[in-house]
Amino acid sequence: MRSLFFLLFGCSTALAQPLAPLTTPTGERTAQTYCNPMDISYRYNFEQLNERISYRSGADPVIINHKKGNNPGEYYLFVTIQGGWWHSKDLVNWRYVVPDKWPMEDMCAPAALSVRDTLYLFQSTFEQRPIFISTEPEKGKLKFYNRWLPRLPKDIGPWDPALFHDPDTDKWYMYWGSSNVYPLFGAELDKSRNLTYAGNNPAEAYKAMFWLDPYKHGWERFGPNHSDPFKPFTEGAWMTKHNGKYYLQYGAPGTEYNVYGNGTYVGKSPLGPFEYAPYNPVAYKPGGYATGCGHGNTFLDNFGNYWNTGTTWIGVNWGMERRIVMNPAGFDKDDQMYVNTRFGDFPHRLADKKWGSLQGQAPDESFTGWMLLNYKKPVRASSTLATAPTDTVTADRVADENPRTFWVAGQNRPGETLTTDLGSEHDIRAVQVNYFDYKLAIFDSDSTVYTQFKILTSTDGKTWETVADLTKEPKKDHTCAYVEIPLRTNGKPVRARYVRYEHVYTAGKHLSINGFRVFGNGLGKAPATPTxxxxxxxxxxxxxxxxxxxxxxxxxxxxxxxxxxxxxxxxxxxxxxxxxxxxxxxxxxxxxxxxxxxxxxxxxxxxxxxxxxxxxx
The missing domain is CATH 2.60.40.10 (Immunoglobulins)
Incomplete structure (x- = not known):
């Protein structure tokens, strides 16, 4: 009789409504939300191979909406030193593409542009390098468009380049700069000569666009919260034309700080003169989990909505250890450019239509309203690595919203778990699992580099239900794995007090996680309004x-x-x-x-x- 009672009333799994499917027959997710840092298969570095420092990283992103003929545009993501690029049809599922040919060395801070069915690609350089083109980027097909862009004077570049085509004049331009000595530069390119510099003398083809001015622009000051007197860096040029105005964007003051942002100057012609926008920075996220959003680009999705990409900093294994973020952006009724980073590392919706009238406000239509449920809530691990006294790798580190603290399991084996107690029942909508590279020796993202895990929930900490299972998907390295938890078939969310990560596989000697983040909604009231x-x-x-x-x-x-x-x-x-x-x-x-x-x-x-x-x- 007791067993029958438990079956009928004590086991939530037995009576739970089944989950609605969130994957296609091929295993791709159909979820329409995302969470920063972006969930892509960041590649392991090789820059520090000789120093034996191993870490995944990605920085300096460019997302291009590439359209061929009358077909909907598809998205291509280019990132520093990745050996290839990513392709997506929905900005959620990103497939890594290996090119059939690659420049003489991997690309740093690449420039990319789509014009009339052709995708153009160019790398940062202080030497002579070619511009590539592709009409089949989804297949990794690259061709030389020109063999050598002429050399510029020493130390001028073009480093951190951006390509721009003005559709109203059919003229082409390049902008670049990465320095705390030199300004951002710009030059017209001659399309009739395969996009070499316009004019007869390349050394005179470019001109300064602007310098940083930290004495007037507080956000351009270097250091954490702009507290360091060191001379700041400008980098990451990008040009957007809107309503007849030219918005020349740039990143500052330094990638390794929480205040890394994007600003803009505005002009009436592609090469200026430009005026500093008094509302700068346009993209700025100094607080939260994924801090910093500088050095990226601005692009339009297929529904006519703007997005802005950027770089967020980790910086534990190496100073340049970074991830990628993407935030909704736009222009208000006064043509003021903005990037909305409010709750920027919480789940957001992707657009399925053009967002509504702005009426002077940055749109919050993309924010799901799913809140972080486990900030500094109790977390229990199945095991923890015994380390030197100076190392703190305990389970509570995954819930402190600091990407530079982390948990390391006793062993990297299937069945290791992290369990967070939310304190009471909540509606669970999504989970993000951010992996950290703790003392690894991986220097190539080969076929053995992938991540698999399960997410389980419970109302009592005893009976568990699997609500997500990445073993049922194609193998992929989800460095910043984001999993939307499907609704029940009755349309209601999964409700639980406990959420568990159950490990299946990740490459390398150690299993380490620096963020186990649970999102959804509690059953109580929002707080009162502060002042x-x-x-x-x-x-x-x-x-x-x-x-x-x-x-x-x-x-x-x-x-x-x-x-x-x-x-x-x-x-x-x-x-x-x-x-x-x-x-x-x-x-x-x-x-x-x-x-x-x-x-x-x-x-x-x-x-x-x-x-x-x-x-x-």
Whole structure:
């Protein structure tokens, strides 16, 4: 009788509605959400082969919407030193493509562009290098378009190049620069001469576009939270034409800091003159898990929505250990460019239509509203590696929202687990598992490099249900694995208190994870609305922020901008932050407005009243 009672009432698995399928017959996911850092098969490096330092990495992204004929565009992602590129039809499922020929060495910070059925590709260089073209990039087919772009004077480049075609004039341009000494440069290219520099003298074909000015632009200052006096770097040029204006974008002040962002200058012609946009930076994400979003590009999806890509920093194994992010972007009614990084490393929807009227606000249509459920919640591991006293590799590190802390299992074997206790039942919508490369000796992403795991949930910690199983998918290295948990067949989410990662396979000696992140919604109420004050310092690049804390909050978003209806910038803080901060990212001579919102597992508060900082002197 007791066994029958347990079968009927004690076993949630037996009575649970089945899950709706989220994969195609070939095993590809059909989910329409994503989460930063992007879930691609980042390649293992070879730059530090001689130093025996092994890590996955990816940086300096360019996503191109490549359209052939009347077919819908397909997406190609090019990243520094990856030995190839990625191809996607939906911005979710990315297939790695190995080219049939490759430049003399791998590409750093490549330039890519699609014009009239042809994809153009060019690498960073200080030497003479060719431009490649492809009409079949999905097959890895490359051809030489020209053999050698003429050499420029010493140290000029073109490093970190960007190609631009003006559809209204049919003229071609290149922009480049990666330096804390030189400016960003630009030059016209001559299409009649296979895109070599226009004019008879390549050494005179280029000109300076602009220099950084950290004495007026606070966000261009170097270091964490712009605190280092070291001279900053400008890099990562990109050009976007919108409404007859030319937006020349750039990354600053340095890839290895949380404040790595993208700014823009605006002009009326492709080579200027350009004016600094007072609302800079346009892409900025200094707080949260995936901090930094500089050095990327801006592209349109098939529905006419803008996106901006960028680079986020890990920097444990090596200073240049990085990942890729993608955020919704656009232009408001005043042609102000923006990139929306609010909850930028929480799950977001991909567009299936053109987003609605902006009405002066950055669109939040892409945000799912799925909140982080396990920030600093208890996590139990099946085993932990015994290490030197200076190493801390315990399970709690996977829930502290710091990509530079991590857990290492006692052994890399199937069946190792991480189990997080949410404290009460929540609706579980997605899980992200970010792998870390702990003392590995892998220097090539061959067929043995892939990741497989299962996600299980439970209401009582005893009876478990498998809600995701990557062993049923084609083998792939999900470095930043993002798994959307399917709804029940009755349309309701999986509800659980406990969520478990069960390991199946990853390459190398150690299993290590630096982020086990659970997303969804609690069953309670969002927190109350906090308040914020902002006082501009004598140095107008800085403002002192203070805010009230509210019960039940997990964190806060400080939002600011150059007008009350243009609060496009966001700095995310956790509730355990002191509640005061010196913001050092402002522009001299520009008034600013601030507001704040609180969030927890259940949702987001209403936005506080907007306040202004002290008047600009």
């Amino acid at each position: 914020v004050t902002a006082k501009r310092q004598k140095d107008e690049r800085n403002a002192d922020l203070t805010w009230t804390k509210v019960p039940g909050a997990v964190g806060y978003n400080i939002r600011w901008g150059i007008a009350p209806d243009k609060l496009y910038q966001t700095y995310q803080f956790w509730h355990d932050h002191p509640g005061a901060f010196e913001l050092r990212a402002l522009n001299v001579g520009v008034p600013y407005y601030f507001a704040i919102e609180a969030f927890n597992e259940n949702g987001v508060s209403t936005l506080s009243p907007v306040v202004s900082s002290d008047s600009v002197r």
